[in-house]
Amino acid sequence: MPIHSGIIDNPKADRIRKVSDLSSRKRREEYGRFCIEGPQAVREAIAYRPEIIGDLFVEVRAGGQAQGEQAQGEQAQTEQARPLSTVVERLEADSQAYDIYVHHVTSRVMQRISTDSQGIVAVADLAAMRVDAEDVPLAEGATVAAFWQIRDPGNAGTVIRAADAAGCDAVVFVDDCVDVLNPKVVRSSVGSLFHIPVLTMSTREFMQWTKSIHAKVVAADVYGLEGRPAMPLPEYIQQGELDGVQPHAFLFGNEARGLPESILKQVDRSVCIPMYGKAESLNLATSAAILLHTVAMSSHIERI
Structure with a gap:
């Protein structure tokens, strides 16, 4: 032109x-x-x-x-x-x-x-x-990064970028999230928005979709539930849960409130990132980057 x-x-x-x-x-x-x-x-x-x-x-x-x-x-x-x-x-x-x-x-x-x-x-x-779930083909052992009620545009773009860098197959914004096409989201994704499908769903739709693709839903949460505490991520990996066959959907919570008990009761497992210093937890973008890259690296090492 x-x-x-x-x-x-x-x-x-x-x-x-x-x-x-x-x-x-x-x-x-x-x-x-x-x-x-x-x-x-x-x-x-x-x-x-x-x-x-x-x-x-x-x-x-x-x-x-x-x-x-x-x-x-x-x-x-x-x-x-x-x-x-x-x-x-x-x-x-x-x-x-x-x-x-x-x-x-x-x-x-x-x-x-x-x-x-x-x-x-x-x-x-x-x-x-706009992406519909049925238009996203997921291969065996696929990894999905999901974010519940993520509200900050900068965080949203950053986690899309982190998921892209970790080789995730899709990103899902669950429930009342910031608009995926907000200019700040687009800018802070630094182009990753155009590399990886980003879906939006309600909580109910997300749970139904993960069941339909036989995915294990793993919540990233510091504590988990009483009687079902969060398992440290290294332990989860060492147990061989990431078998390369069953898809995994890692679900992260809201920046300020995390995931509510009602959602933690619906997931298959909760995992946490070990803290080796005095900090209680990490912010959302850092947690997502560490967890998703740890999962990706463990999968690639196993293939080698």
């Missing part, structure tokens, strides 16, 4: 207003679009899901002119415009292989769109990111 002619310099333009509005969940649902901010996230979206991107907004600044030359009109202005970095310039070039419109914008327009863009924002199709 050709780059749209001219540089957009009006932050109040209708097109820019609508992109800016995508910070609101209500507007995302209304317009059927969401924003991908920053070079890293945009790079991964272009590499893995280019079909979902409709528009690319690139912040530009005026380029240099040869001595004695003078820019004439809009065309000359556009030709001399340069993205803020070679990384963004490369992404703009990569986007031309796909059906993506590129819009050059000034700094004040980009500030209206996003304050965290680092010079580039993509607008993508929201519906294309």
